[in-house]
Amino acid sequence: MKLHTIVGVALAVLVATAGVAAATPGANAQDSNSDDAAKQGPPSELPDPVPEFVSSIHDAVSDFLDGALDGSLGDAVNDVTGSSQSPPTSADR
Numbered sequence: 586m587k588l589h590t591i592v593g594v595a596l597a598v599l600v601a602t603a604g605v606a607a608a609t610p611g612a613n614a615q616d617s618n619s620d621d622a623a624k625q626g627p628p629s630e631l632p633d634p635v636p637e638f639v640s641s642i643h644d645a646v647s648d649f650l651d652g653a654l655d656g657s658l659g660d661a662v663n664d665v666t667g668s669s670q671s672p673p674t675s676a677d678r
Contacts, residue, residue, distance in 0.1 A: 638665050638666055641665040642662055642666070645658065645662055646658065648661070649661065
């Protein structure tokens with residue numbers, strides 16, 4: 586057999602066994618009637634809303650990706666955030 590075939594078969598076996606192991610519940614799986622099961626789920630408190638300028642940054646990125654943005658993306662983000670710093674150049678990196 587060729588080396589490529591042996592490596593391919595070995596990787597296929599590894600992927601198959603990892604998938605079975607991931608799908609098998611562990612010994613620490615919780616019983617649905619336990620008190621801990623009642624504590625599971627999403628948090629009761631939601632995070633604070635993001636600042637308004639985050640939507641503007643997303644709009645600037647979308648415009649950049651669509652080609653509708655005149656100028657650089659860094660300048661557009663600086664305009665939105667009010668940052669006075671200029672974006673780094675290749676010499677700064």
